[in-house]
Amino acid sequence: MDVLDLSRWQFGITTVYHFLFVPLTIGLSLIVAGMQTAWYRTENPDYLRMTRFWGKLFLINFAMGVVTGIVQEFQFGMNWSAYSRFVGDVFGAPLAMEGLIAFFMESTFLGLWIFGWDKLPRKIHLATIWLASIGTAVSAYFILAANSWMQHPVGYRLNPVSGRAELTDIWAVLTNSTTLATFPHVIFGAFVTAGAFVAGISAWQLARKRDVALFRTSGRVAMVVSLVAAVGVALSGHWQAQIMTEQQPMKMAAAEALWEDETSAGFSLFAIGDVENGRNHVNLQVPNGLSLLATNSFDGEVEGINDVQARYQAQYGPGDYRPVIGLAYWSFRLMIGFGALAGLxxxxxxxxxxxxxxxESRWFTRIAVLGIALPFLANSLGWIFTEMGRQPWTVFGIMRTAAAVSPGVDVAEVALTLVGFTLVYAVLAAIEVRLLLKFIRMGPESEAAPAEPIPALSY
Structure with a gap:
């Protein structure tokens, strides 16, 4: 492998690992806020115990998300300095806003929530968890705005002297049509993730006949959240697919192994393709399904891989503008499949x-616990498809990935940090799992009201 391949592996591993924590943090913050609101309104001590139990798991996950997220930003300077220099004026703006506004907001109010149980009025304390939850969503929006600019660059100009992209319209970046479609899709996916997490753990506790009333309530609340959010994922995904078809037709064509332009195109369920010759040997389809997904019309036209490749060569010059077709095709299918299973x-x-x-049967408990993994798999595969499907571009249409890597880094340096990060993340994963299992086995507190703040260890 060369520096480019190793750098891509490193960024991919750290990003997928980090995003295991992000959707759970976003979704759990809302569920915990809802449970505390129920306690505030009803004064039912079970809702207080639920709030504190799930709140501990939320805080452990939040802390891990912060630690792993920092490493991602280091890589922009270490492995991708050419990219950072080229787009820093644009890409850095939403990331700076995320740190100065959103992360400051969520961390501040989360601290007040942790240590304010017996110090703040109940209404003010309730407001802190809601503001922290809103902060996590706002943080996600700014980060998605930065990523969406890489998918569909807007609000910039190329400086002919410095050769850099310069920000001309921050509002255009923040209201990018790609961002507006991606944000609800990610947020709904986060709610499915948190709902499956809470439902699976609740089922495990119910199988052991522990706090039956409490965990039946939390499990049903979580399943309602997951089901509603799964519908939201499907609807927002449909909107996102139409945006993708318009802005990145190669990505949609690769997702469906569609080689030639086609009207009334079918949605592929299973295909065996010949990438070298640009055709399929086998393709089991749902008639008109792709046209409906991509264009909102049963007879809409969808561009094919071969036609888009020819157009891009004429537009951008010689080169292979196709992503890894098999990876795009199967990650797209598995993303949909795992997400649908979580909803079902x-x-x-x-x-x-x-x-x-x-x-009564243990099969449901086993499936519910295993089902915790479904939305995590769907989220990870969705991001793999999103980022790999954009290749060979780092910033679509203006910067290729091969041009973004740091010029002064060698293979040994990247390999060393790749191994180092992987080992550190393995240790962090063991710590995360151990802490979660510890508090899950302990179960909710038995007292009716908190006397002390949630232990700092959880944070």
Missing amino acids: LALAGLWLTRRGRLP
């Missing part, structure tokens, strides 16, 4: 727990 599992759980019932 939530629906099944709500049916089995209706009218005060509890599932």
